[in-house]
Amino acid sequence: MADATAAGVTADATAAAAGPTGDVAAEVVAGTTVDHLTATYQAHYRSLLGLAALLLDDTASCEDVVQEAFIRVHSARNRVRDREKTLAYLRQTVVNLSRSALRRRILGLKLLSKPMPDMASAEEGAYDQLERDDLIKAMRGLQRRQREVLVLRYFADMTESQVAETLGISLGSVKAYGSRGIAALRVAMEAAQS
Secondary structure, eight states, X not given: OHHHHHHHHHHHHHHHHBOTTSOBOOXXXXXXXXXXXXXXXXXXXXXXXXXHXXXXXXXXXXXXXXXXXXHHHHHTGGGOOSGGGHHHHHHHHHHHHHHHHHHHHHHHHHHOSSOOXXXXXXXXXXXXXXXXXXXXXXXXXXXXXXXXXXXXXXXXXXXXXXXXXXXXXXXXXXXXXXXXXXHHHHHHHHHHHO
């Protein structure tokens, strides 16, 4: 009797899920799929790595941040309601993890008993390397939000509205941070070339 009742409930549920043609509707699953997340990660790995590189200063940390971002978004993929926002979630996670890495690094530097020695790179003599170093130094001198807005806007080639969504700030704030950041970069680069 219990089996007959269970079979009846299952048949009723199947009939309720069936459309007007009698086909059973596919079950809707919230979040992005593992395949979609993996494909997005593979397609945008270089740009995510570049994003981290502009926020951090060494390649190993950048790779770690990007891989950790994938792991975190993978474990929380059910929160990604719109599959089209998978890349935005990955970018936001890269930005957040870069912030955390910088905080840990700053704390580590404060705890060091003696300063680390400066190590010159072999390419420092080349003009383009010097110019790049000046730009990186100028970027590091910017306020955190200005740097994040400029990196996302001009390196990641995001629109102002995408930057606002990624950072969780208003469109007006993106414009203000971007404008002030560019002005500060211009002054710093002119001073470096003098």
